[in-house]
Amino acid sequence: MKLFPALALAAAMLLSGAGVASAQEKVISERGDIAIDQTSKVDMFRPEKDKENIPRNFQKQPPLIPHSIKGYNVTQNFNKCMDCHSKERAEETGATKVAKSHYLDRDDKKLQTISPRRYFCMQCHVPQFDAKPLVENNYKPSAKN
Ligand code: HEC
Ligand code: HEC
Secondary structure: OOHHHHHHHHHHHHHOOHHHHHHHOOOOOOOOOOOOOOOOHHHHOOEOOOOOOOOOOOOOOOOOEOOOOOOOOEOOOOEHHHHHHOOOOHHHHOOOOOOHHHHEOOOOOEOOOOOHHHOOHHHOOOEOEOOOOOOOOOOOOOOOO
16 A cells, blocks of 8 residues: 555645645636626727638647637527538638548548537637737747647
């Protein structure tokens, strides 16, 4: 039972108050002290006008949406995004075809139409915003992405 010493140490730290002290620290949300039903200052950022794509930061990043999406609804019966981005429509509309991965089901089986897993585009793709990072950071994209 080599695990015991580690467990004992953790328990000792908790009891000694190290854990209690950090539990009392106030958690500050990036929204600030604003109730959920009120507008946070994050909402002040304006969506960018249609413009060139912001480069992707890492491999497999869902690309940001470089155009306005006002009125582009995704409902049970109709997916406005696929009206332009489907493999059938892309050539005509000039939109980038959705990635091949978007036609695969969870067993990697190829489907004729958009995979249910990818139906709600905005789950992963968001419009470009001119937003400053909420937290200062020195993140750099990897060399190849
Ligand atoms: C009227 C046609 C049209 C509709 C509807 C449309 N798009 Fe687009 N989309 C385009 C075109 C054209 C481009 C490529 C040109 C550009 O950069 O604006 C594009 C580019 C994109 C890109 C960038 C692809 C890349 O390679 O970086 C994403 C992501 C995207 N659209 C997502 C969406 C989503 C999500 C919706 C639905 C909310 C949507 N689009 C609805 C026409 C459309
Ligand atoms: C579960 C997350 C997810 C959903 C939902 C999703 N995408 Fe994507 N999308 C991605 C990722 C990740 C990539 C980039 C990696 C890849 O190619 O799979 C991507 C890539 C793309 C590209 C660029 C393809 C290329 O060749 O560069 C387009 C356009 C796109 N998606 C449109 C859409 C549209 C339209 C929908 C809704 C019908 C959608 N996506 C739904 C995650 C998603």
